[in-house]
Amino acid sequence: MASEKIGKVVEMSILTRIRRIPFWSWFWFILGALYFLLPLYATVNFSLRMERDVIGFKAYVRAFEDPEFIKTFLYSNMLALLTIVASIILIVPTAYWIRLRLPEARRIVEFITLLPFVVPAIILVFGLIRIYSSPVKIPFTDTTLLQPLTTFEVGTDILIVAGYVVLGLPYMYRSVDTGMRTVDVRTLTEAAQSLGASWFTIIVRVILPNIRAALLSGALLTFAIVVGEVTLASFLGVPAFGPYLFLLGQHRAYEPAALSFASFLLTWVAMGLIQLFTGGQGQTTGAH
């Protein structure tokens, strides 16, 4: 009799527990997880089957051994590094100055940093090519200021880094601006000035170290945009990783899958580091 009662109580508590499990929440979550994971699983699965009937890393070895891969990947990393340095040099002093002396410029600068959302990469590269593939002249004269940037290597590199700075502008600016909001820029500046620091010293040795977490997250986002970027790289004809992977996909099967999964891991590392530095403030880019 008593045991029967206990049994009933246990049964009821299980029932209420089942009822408390949010069925639909689990349903959507699992569906989402499948959407996330299936393509990844399929890619890994495929990339491991280069040799018939053997599961192995041959496609990875082949892909990483290709000198062309090493060359393009290093080149893309160099572009990413240059882009990050250029964005920091351009954006940090600007955001600092706006905070300190020129709040009236905030609206227009913020507006400019949002423009890349309106001008997608394909349009940007269209305009860049049309402007910089002919010599830049002083208006109404025949004096050439600048040879066409697209005709020599360094020129193209300058052009593509400038383009990447534009693509990363919304993210870098927002990171830096948020970072500066949390430090008292004015007091820091006054303290540094009273100790006789120059503007250069203030920015490099006082401001930069104080916003390093924000800088790092902006830098990693920029890195994620630049390393696999295809649109600008292929239209400007630079030997970058994105176009290389695309071409590899035209005549190979397993190596591109291996490199695709490796790219995913790389994005994961970049985003994971951002989470670590910003405490879970997820951010997103738009280099699709």
Added chain:
Amino acid sequence: MAQTALNPKSSTPAFDWKKWLGVIPFFLFAILFLVLPSLRLIAGSFTNNEGQFTIANILQLFQEQSILDAYWLSIRISAATAIGGGIFGFLLAYSVTVGGLPKPLRSALITFSGVASNFAGVPLAFAFIATLGRTGFVTALIKNLFGVNLYQQTSFDLYSFWGLSLTYMYFQFPLMVLIMAPALDGLKREWREAAENLGASTTQYWMRVAFPVLLPSILGSMILLFGNAFGAYATAYALTGGRLGIITIQIGAQIRGDVLHNPGLGYAMAMGMVVIMAISLMGYSWLQKRSERWLR
């Protein structure tokens, strides 16, 4: 700039031009690499082959069937993935915020969304070919489980409207999750308690309180997703090799070689895209302002 100088109420009586020297490098950069290229396209779309002013290119934009088709296909794909990704992303964000799932799942989902919304272009296209291509993993799975060959017995094709939309969804709904999770956190517990005290059911609370508060945010995010898909080029190009004529692919072809045999028309096509992107960004920021009335 001029406004500050002319405004008599301004705290600084004289326009202090020296202050503006500090932002000149930024403006110079923006003009050289963002404003000028955009202006070049706008100017080009109002110029004919002889270099004179014309609006013929703009008019032709609305008459050329192939261009209209490209815009329409892009709009359909962007709208489908914005609505689909928006709804799915919202449900996912709901499930980990107020939906009662364990906390660790939330941070897992947010991290994964951060990665997936940034995972695009060539690797994404290859991942979907390995999944839903002719010999893809899921294609084989469906064949083995249900005996249905997607490519022979149904009209499914990865290199078509639905295939590209499914691929875009991979970065669309994670973006929605990232935007909606904080918005759902902004729903105040007091609202729910107040509604329950007044005798509202859960459905009534959602339909009459939570949903109206969230609606501007949801719509705004969907518009953002629309723009996100509309400007995408690399993923589509890598997936279809340029066979699916969405507008960005057409513009790409025009850059490579003047396929329209009219440079001005090419510029007009690009400008049309910028106009659509600008309208969607304005819609987004307008709705964003409305949603801030209640959330945060």
